Amino acid sequence: MIVKRNELTWFERLYLPAIIGGLKVTTRHFLNTLTTRTPVTQQYPEEPTKVLPGYRGAPYLVRDQDGATKCVSCQLCEFVCPPKAIRITPPGPNGKPADRTNAEKMPEEFEINMLRCIFCGLCQEVCPEEAIFLKSDFSLTGLARGEMIYNKEKLLALGGTHPGIQKWKHKLDEAKEQEIFPVKV
């Protein structure tokens, strides 16, 4: 497409129409903001921010409806984590057994370095047990670097519960979805 550029008239070349236009716009905004006091900005710490569903905040571990650890220490999230923010210590052959049925083991320690985490959500996507979720927290602070490495206890406390352990039901649904052809959109 060729944009036609009109020759400026002599009046326009005096910069006057542009200046007058600018003066009008700025005066209007100035007076509006001054009198009606409706700035477009949000006063963040005083006005809490609304976090919409689907927001990718900090990843936390969740418990099931019985208060048991969902994570089975499969370490898939540790492998997939692009910035290598997750570190899992598995229980080993003689470690503590899992605190729920239908699980062989649970992690002895589960650490997420929130300084490295990029909130990508791959851990949530890869988790076969629905044990880790990206929650709505976005302003994590600490006075030292060590404070920003969240351990299992802290992550479980922050994550809360994820009721309805529908892991196999969800997996079954997903498998059934795959069978349906053409794929339901």
Place this chain on the structure above:
Amino acid sequence: MAWLDSLNPQTQFVFFTLLKIICVLVPLLTLVAYAVLVERKVSALIQDRVGPNRVNLPLIGSIPVLGPFLTRLGIWHPFVDGVKSFIKEDFTPAHVRKIYFWLAPAISLVPAFLIVAVIPFGSTIGAQKMVIADLNVGILYTFGIVSLGVYGIVLAGYAANSKYPFLGGIRATAQMISYEIAMGLSVIPVFLVVGDLNLGRIISYQAQHGWNVFPVLGGGFSAQTLLLAPCGVLSFLIFFIAAFAETNRLPFDMAESESELVSGYHTEYSSMKFGMFFIGEYANMFAGSAMMTTLFLGGWTLPFLGLDQPADSVWMGLLHIGIFMGKMLTFMFIFIWVRWMIPRFRYDQLMDLGWRRLIPLALANIILTAGVVALTNR
């Protein structure tokens, strides 16, 4: 004040000059700090934002209505900003040319303050003229010092030894040198009319024969004032535009141009060295505003209520200073407003405007004014 009278005249002169220097510099620095606050608040209002409203002082902040109001106004921000720039890390990059790097902020700051020395900021208080140095060649001195202002920026650009500051420095040089010509030429009509270079006498001439920008104001209707009015407006406009270019303000902030050159000549500077450039820029704006007030708007005079005569009491003297400040601050407000109003000129447009429009126009204006003065000479 017996001890003052007992001093010999030289000591008295030195004493009063030092006193005046302090009385000018301290308010000037305060005004610079608050000009930054006004800049931030005005820009916020124009852009539908709130602006600085955070800093709260412990004691004053707890006064019921006033404290929160002052906080919302951002009154305390300049103090905190000042403290901040002093305690920040003063980082010197490894690749800079050290001596020039340290010299540049001072060189850009000093000329701005030196200009203020010749500005008559009031009539008289007691026997003292309200001007630090009553030079007979005041305006020549001003232009000499203004030309020095560019060295700070050029040196900063050269010292930083990296591309963006360097480009900023080069642009600033070209821009300031070319607009200085337009600025100098635009003042010549004032000299033609007044016939004097002393800023104090330029003001007293304006009190009698009308403001230079529009001689009908204060000069009454006569053939000369009517004929000189368009010349005055023209030379004022040229001076006004050139003042924007000289102080590196938008629409002519080629030296800084954040969106193109990171932040131009002071990219590599931090802490108080950056602060000095910042103060220098605003002090330059104040100097420019004061020059415009003095040369074109009659300085501390107003053409009614007998305010155009030198003060006979201390209160009148203070009132004159107030009038001068009022005019100067109006110009400052215009400076600030224009920054958020007009986008930056392209470099070639800037040069085109300077060399092909303003300079010929200023030359024509000199001839025109000379003709008018010759025709209507008293």
